[in-house]
Amino acid sequence: xxxxxxxxxxxxxxxxxxxxxxxxxxxxxxxxxxxxxxxxxxxxxxxxxxxxxxxxxxxxxxxxxxxxxxxxxxxxxxxxxxxxxxxxxxxxxxxxxxxxxxxxxxxxxxxxxxxxxxxxxxxxxxxxxxxxxxxxxxxxxxxxxxxxxxxxxxxxxxxxxxxxxxxxxxxxxxxxxxxxxxxxxxxxxxxxxxxxxxxxxxxxxxxxxxxxxxxxxxxxxxxxxxxxxxxxxxxxxxxxxxxxxxxxxxxxxxxxxxxxxxxxxxxxxxxxxxxxxxxxxxxxxxxxxxxxxxxxxxxxxxxxxxxxxxxxxxxxxxxxxxxxxxxxxxxxx
Numbered sequence: 431x432x433x434x435x436x437x438x439x440x441x442x443x444x445x446x447x448x449x450x451x452x453x454x455x456x457x458x459x460x461x462x463x464x465x466x467x468x469x470x471x472x473x474x475x476x477x478x479x480x481x482x483x484x485x486x487x488x489x490x491x492x493x494x495x496x497x498x499x500x501x502x503x504x505x506x507x508x509x510x511x512x513x514x515x516x517x518x519x520x521x522x523x524x525x526x527x528x529x530x531x532x533x534x535x536x537x538x539x540x541x542x543x544x545x546x547x548x549x550x551x552x553x554x555x556x557x558x559x560x561x562x563x564x565x566x567x568x569x570x571x572x573x574x575x576x577x578x579x580x581x582x583x584x585x586x587x588x589x590x591x592x593x594x595x596x597x598x599x600x601x602x603x604x605x606x607x608x609x610x611x612x613x614x615x616x617x618x619x620x621x622x623x624x625x626x627x628x629x630x631x632x633x634x635x636x637x638x639x640x641x642x643x644x645x646x647x648x649x650x651x652x653x654x655x656x657x658x659x660x661x662x663x664x665x666x667x668x669x670x671x672x673x674x675x676x677x678x679x680x681x682x683x684x685x686x687x688x689x690x691x692x693x694x695x696x697x698x699x700x701x702x703x704x705x706x707x708x709x710x711x712x713x714x715x716x717x718x719x720x721x722x723x724x725x726x727x728x729x730x731x732x733x734x735x736x737x738x739x740x741x742x743x744x745x746x747x748x749x750x751x752x753x754x755x756x757x758x759x760x761x762x763x
Contacts, residue, residue, distance in 0.1 A: 547607050554603035558696065561596025565589050566703045571710060578660050578715055586667045590704070594674055597696050601678070601689045608688035619688040625742065626683060629694060632735045633676050636728065640665045643724050652720055660715050664708045664725065671697065671704065691746055698736045705729045 566589070574585045608619075644661055646652040675697040682690040705728050712722050 550603040550607055554600045554607075557596050557603075558600040562593040562700050563703070565592065566700075566707060571707075571714075575663075575711060575714055578657075578663060580659070583659070583663050583666060586663065586707075587670065590667045590671050593700055594671065597700070598678075600696065601682075601687075601693060604689045604692060605687050619690065620686050621683055621690045629679065630676075632738075633672065633679075636731060636735075637669065637672055637676075639728065639731075640669060640724070643721075654718050656718060656721055660717065661721075663715065664711055664717065664721065668701065668704055668708065668728075671701065691743055694739050695736065695743070698732050698739065701732050702729060702736070705732070 569589075574589065575582045576585070643652065644665075647655050647661070675694070678697070679690065679693050681687075682693055705725055708725050709722065709729075711717075712725060
């Protein structure tokens with residue numbers, strides 16, 4: 431669109447007289463020079479708008495917006511008021527600062543909780559030693575075994591219950607120490623199916639062998655026969671604690687606790703001592719030879735299973751290490 435304005439109409443005329451020299455003997459004449467001057471007064475004239483561009487006029491030039499202009503425009507377009515924009519950015523910075531302060535404050539209880547975990551590394555094994563090994567190794571057998579009666583059976587079961595209490599507390603402490611440092615982190619420790627299967631096979635085998643011997647004794651297939659009370663004193667606590675172990679392992683598998691790998695080691699180590707105590711009681715009860723050989727066979731069986739469990743611990747440590755290296759290789763690459 432072109433804008434045309436009228437030129438100012440006010441003009442003034444100035445007359446300048448120039449005299450020629452007399453020696454030329456010419457008549458005097460006056461040469462008038464007209465000088466056009468513009469009045470200093472500005473006169474407002476109406477503007478005439480024209481939509482058609484004449485052929486001699488060039489088209490208007492449009493400048494492309496630069497990155498700086500876009501940034502300024504976007505800065506001003508955040509809100510209708512520039513002061514609102516500045517206040518919103520200041521509030522965002524203040525929120526980020528407060529979030530950082532809250533994170534630091536939340537990390538302080540986490541560090542304190544980690545300090546509480548450190549004594550568990552000594553308290554848990556000490557508790558397991560006190561409840562399991564001390565009564566079995568240092569408590570006189572005469573104070574436990576009072577003869578082939580119910581009182582002796584209850585005394586032996588009481589000792590095993592004390593160990594089971596210590597083992598449960600130990601597993602809880604081990605589970606707490608094995609958990610991630612940050613409670614918000616997801617943790618999932620599921621044992622392989624092959625491990626569950628063969629572990630259950632070992633437990634069921636150790637459970638069936640004494641029951642088959644008892645059934646054969648009751649049917650008269652094994653001689654000499656053994657009454658129920660002596661058999662319960664020798665192998666009753668063993669069967670009861672084996673049932674507790676099976677239940678504990680199934681719970682650790684269900685809860686996906688990281689202690690599923692050490693649970694069999696804890697119970698099987700005590701089981702060897704439990705069966706060795708049964709051999710001593712067999713001498714006190716004058717147990718038949720087949721009964722003594724059965725207990726010895728169970729000791730050998732559980733020592734073998736305990737060795738396999740320890741090899742599984744070593745395998746699992748190497749497996750976890752290899753998986754960590756495999757997961758860190760793409761990140762480094």
